[in-house]
Amino acid sequence: MLTRYRFRQFYQDNNNHNDMVVGNGGTNVTQFTPWAENMLVEWAANDPVSQKEIDRNNAIYQIQGNRNPYIDHPEWTVMVWGPLAGIDNYSNTLTKAWYANNQLHINGEIKQATNIIIYNMLGEKISSQQITNNNSILNVQLPKGVYLVTMEGSLSNTLKFVVG
Numbered sequence: 001m002l003t004r005y006r007f008r009q010f011y012q013d014n015n016n017h018n019d020m021v022v023g024n025g026g027t028n029v030t031q032f033t034p035w036a037e038n039m040l041v042e043w044a045a046n047d048p049v050s051q052k053e054i055d056r057n058n059a060i061y062q063i064q065g066n067r068n069p070y071i072d073h074p075e076w077t078v079m080v081w082g083p084l085a086g087i088d089n090y091s092n093t094l095t096k097a098w099y100a101n102n103q104l105h106i107n108g109e110i111k112q113a114t115n116i117i118i119y120n121m122l123g124e125k126i127s128s129q130q131i132t133n134n135n136s137i138l139n140v141q142l143p144k145g146v147y148l149v150t151m152e153g154s155l156s157n158t159l160k161f162v163v164g
Helices: 036-047 053-066 076-079
Strands: 094-098 105-112 114-120 125-131 137-140 145-151 160-161
Touching: 036 076, 053 094, 076 160, 094 145, 094 160, 105 114
Parallel strands: none
Antiparallel strands: 094 105, 105 137, 114 125, 114 145, 145 160
């Protein structure tokens, strides 16, 4: 999944090729190639959010009512796009999350009871519920959008999911 405007691709070479993404440009199958993900994560690490970007994000929010979550939470870049380095050190690990019929389905390596937290792309906590096993289903009604799901505690990974 790409974080982008629907049906828009922003990088093309002189021959109208776009080798940063694979897929047909639709909402279900387009994604960054591995080299592009790595390059963008490295770029975010080497070019921290500036005051100019923060001011622009605030101004856009006043006009459009939406924000760039990667400006507000630069740490989300590596959480969403980066490798899961040191994943074996986590006591609990999320491996897959998807939403269907007002239920969030979660697969993972759950070794102890933990709270699952859902955030919207504004960084607002939407829900927090406890899970106790590797395959859990949370009943939660969500409007269309992109969400992040993580576990309570500092040693956990974060996954993104789409409600369409």
